[in-house]
Amino acid sequence: MTGPIQTFTLLQRALHWVMAACILAMLFIGVGMVSTVGPEYLSLITTHKTLGIALFALALLRLGVRARSGAPPLPADLPQPLKLAATASHYLLYALMIALPLIGWGMLSASAYPIVLFGPVRLPAILPQSDALRTILWHAHVYLALAFFALILLHLAAALFHGLVRKDGVLASMTTAALRRGDVPRP
Numbered sequence: 001m002t003g004p005i006q007t008f009t010l011l012q013r014a015l016h017w018v019m020a021a022c023i024l025a026m027l028f029i030g031v032g033m034v035s036t037v038g039p040e041y042l043s044l045i046t047t048h049k050t051l052g053i054a055l056f057a058l059a060l061l062r063l064g065v066r067a068r069s070g071a072p073p074l075p076a077d078l079p080q081p082l083k084l085a086a087t088a089s090h091y092l093l094y095a096l097m098i099a100l101p102l103i104g105w106g107m108l109s110a111s112a113y114p115i116v117l118f119g120p121v122r123l124p125a126i127l128p129q130s131d132a133l134r135t136i137l138w139h140a141h142v143y144l145a146l147a148f149f150a151l152i153l154l155h156l157a158a159a160l161f162h163g164l165v166r167k168d169g170v171l172a173s174m175t176t177a178a179l180r181r182g183d184v185p186r187p
Contacts, residue, residue: 006072007173015062016174019055019097026051027149034142049108050117056101063094075168089155096148100141102126107137 008016026048033044074083108115109125110133116122127133163171 006169008072009065009069011065012062012069012071013174013176015058015065019058019062022051022055022058023097023148023152026055027145027152030145046116049104049115052101052104053115053117053123055097056105059094059097059101063098066094072169072173075166075170078168086158089151089158092151093148093155096144096151100144100148103137103141103144107134107141110134110137 007013029044029048029051033041033048036044074086078086105115105123106127109127110130112125112129114122115125159171159174162168
């Protein structure tokens with residue numbers, strides 16, 4: 001590796017790790033929801049809805065911060081197919097972070113379920129009531145969530161590949177490892 005590692009901004013790193021924890025929780029809550037008929041179902045669905053809308057807002061914020069601050073460049077010696085895969089996977093991650101909550105919101109709207117975030121705070125319906133539309137959106141939500149989980153595993157594998165095999169600074173750019181080594185953060 002040559003030169004200092006450029007890092008994401010502190011805000012970008014904080015958003016990344018907060019969202020990573022929330023998304024992981026969301027995936028497990030989603031699995032718990034569809035696998036239970038017990039009394040905890042209602043609390044799981046309430047948490048899932050609230051966390052989904054929070055993640056939607058954070059994803060929009062993160063996208064804005066990314067547009068404003070950019071990202072450190074990928075290593076120059078990274079093969080072009082891996083650069084394309086990194087770019088495509090990031091576009092897909094952002095797309096799914098935005099699409100999944102919108103699809104969930106649409107599904108609940110089509111089901112005529114109230115979308116209560118907490119207390120009296122409710123979201124308006126964004127689609128008309130329709131059983132057929134609800135079914136389509138439910139399937140889309142489930143299959144896209146599974147694809148999202150697979151993409152997250154791929155993202156994690158790529159991060160570990162960069163951090164443990166290539167040791168090229170890509171993983172360090174999203175952690176504090178670069179700062180602990182005394183490398184200069186990107187302005």
